[in-house]
Amino acid sequence: MPRSERRTELREFLVSRRARITPQEAGLPLGGPRRRTPGLRREEVAVLAGVSASWYQWLEQGRDISVSPQVLDAVSRVLRLSAAEVRHLYLLAGLNPPASERVSARRDMCDGLRRLIDTWMPYPAHIMDRYYNCVMYNAAATAVFGMGEDSTPRNCLVDFFADPLFRSRTLSWETNARTVVAQFRAACAAHPEDEGFRAVLAEVSALSPEFNALWAERDIEDQGQIRKELMHPRAGLLAVESTAMRVPARPDLLIVLHTPLPEADTAAKLEWLANGSDGVRMLGA
Structure with missing residues (x-):
């Protein structure tokens, strides 16, 4: 103009x-x-x-x-x-x-986001805050990733590197670890004085030498799509593609939707796993 x-x-x-x-x-x-x-x-x-x-x-x-x-x-x-x-x-x-x-975030977006990830059933979906704390997830995320199986608030970065259950199910862990760290570094770089990021970094650094080695490489990546392969104890091999998105009205939240890939009849397996589970559970959003 x-x-x-x-x-x-x-x-x-x-x-x-x-x-x-x-x-x-x-x-x-x-x-x-x-x-x-x-x-x-x-x-x-x-x-x-x-x-x-x-x-x-x-x-x-x-x-x-x-x-x-x-x-x-x-x-x-x-x-x-x-x-x-x-x-x-x-x-x-x-x-x-x-x-x-x-800019003050719109709190009234929460109900709409809950409906969004509920509608994504039977496929897993969860929502993280800017520090990768999981604040919302659907029943499929519980069935596939174990989210919400206890009442302890979870951080997705810490779980990726330090949770034995997640590590045991994730066949693509080695492939995706570098991308996960690079994306988190990009988020930290956008908020250099934010104590919340420093707290997460201190926690995961104390738990994972693998994280420390990747962090030292200083790779940077934007949020996007990641292919994930999992070996589920009941359903067997699952292949999904996760897509991370932000909503302008709630820039403090990151929506992660998982879409089944054609391999291993994943869509049918996810529907079977989600059968009998319902609702969306909250962890403080």
Whole structure:
């Protein structure tokens, strides 16, 4: 978008968002001078955001002024902007949008995600947070991978390297280990100051020399698809392809769906394993 058009859009966008917020919603006292419009005045937005009235007026006018992420965040809070609106404001102001995690995640997505992985039955599906903690899984994930067989919260990275049950069932462990570590390193690199990642790294490093050796290689990979081969104690050989996806409205979660591959009559075996199991269990999402 040309700069002149971006400034015009910035002005119109801020004016329209300001008009949506009533003084009562912003926590301002009732009464005062009679209003021409139900929304906030420029001066009120400035006070609530902690900036000068002149500066906010210049921002709305699209003037060539210095804009910081901190000030845009303050204005966003006053105007109650959604995640998409915050990103739009940053772009119109000429700044790179904030990382998705800085925008408050929509908690109402959880019910929809539960329905998603439930509908994926009889194929395994689970959802991880950004630290690879498993927060949701369907019954097929329990039948195939043993998820939820006890009440202990599980971390998928730690289980991959340190859980004997998972290791015993996974024929493709050697092939996939390097990819798993490279993908986790990419996630860590995007959050260099996040103590949650450091805690997971400390735990898995203390448990697995194999992880430490792969981590030292410093490989980086994006999330994507991984072929998995398992030897299940009841169903025998299973071949699936896992696909990891993110939902923009919940960037803190990673959805992992497993699709049966043609080998070993996997689809029929998964349906048989899932027969008699129902529901989606939660681990604190």
